[in-house]
Amino acid sequence: MPVQRESGFTLIEMITVIVMIGIMAGILTPFLLKSMAAYQHHKNRQLLLTSGNLALERMGRALRQAVPNSISLLNGHEGIEFLHARTGGRYIERFDNFSTAFANNGLRLLRNTTMTGLYTLGTGLTFQAGDLLVIGNTSPADLSPAATSSSVSISAIETTTAAGDGTDQGQIIRFTASHLFPFDSPGKHFSIADESIEFGKLASTLRWHSQAGLADYNGTADWSSSDPMLANQVQALTFRYQAGTPQASGIIRIDLTLADASGRDSLRLYHEVHVRNTP
Helix, strand or coil: CCCCCCCCCCHHHHHHHHHHHHHHHHHHHHHHHHHHHHHHHHHHHHHHHHHHHHHHHHHHHHHCCECCCCCEEECCCCEEEEEEEEEEEEECECCCCCCCCCCCHHHCECCCCEEEEEEEECCCCCCCCCCEEECCCCCHHHHCCCCCCCEEEEEEEEECCHHHHCCCCEEEEEEEEEEECCCCCCCCEEEEEEEEEEEEEECCEEEEEEEECCCCCCCCCCCCCCCCEEECCEEEEEEEEECCECCECEEEEEEEEEECCCCCCEEEEEEEEEECCCC
């Protein structure tokens, strides 16, 4: 009878293989752990970058629509406040030469003169309840209700007519009450402001606070946990404002640092926003 041999591994061979696998695992594990840590680090930084860039973009978009000279820094430069201009244009001044057009002198702006309405050039302006007409302010203090204000509430916007005003290429902004503008604009510019806006740091979050009109335009921080959150994991936030000159735009510098929950990964972002400051 032929002898049958059984195939397989001996105990010594199995032990040798296990030992070799253990040695290889010991060599490769640090490299695998480093790769996994690098991947997690990159993922955390990418999430922080996306969150930070989105917050900076949204703040920049709103700040570019700030009413000139309405910007104030709050809470040790951790917040900023300004009036938001929904639209604007050019008004008609008392001594503009438009021949027989814009014939009512009482609707042409003359500073330190009480008025109930104002001619504007062009058509297409609209307004909402609570909107403000702003002209000639040189600082946030000029917009304070306690001061002789550079702003007044709007009650209506009407079209001019060829029969009564000598033109149909303008509009009339009506005020809720008679008003005296203490300053005029060198460029005869006006803004229609719809709300005050604040951005500020609250604990580890960045908040956006807005309020119609001038109710919260008061030089103090009004944001809270009930306001929309632009970013979380905020480690540091600093606003800087250089007002510039009437011939050059102002610059707002935003320095934002975000950190992940562990605190091991952080990202610092810097953004500049150019704003108009010519009244």
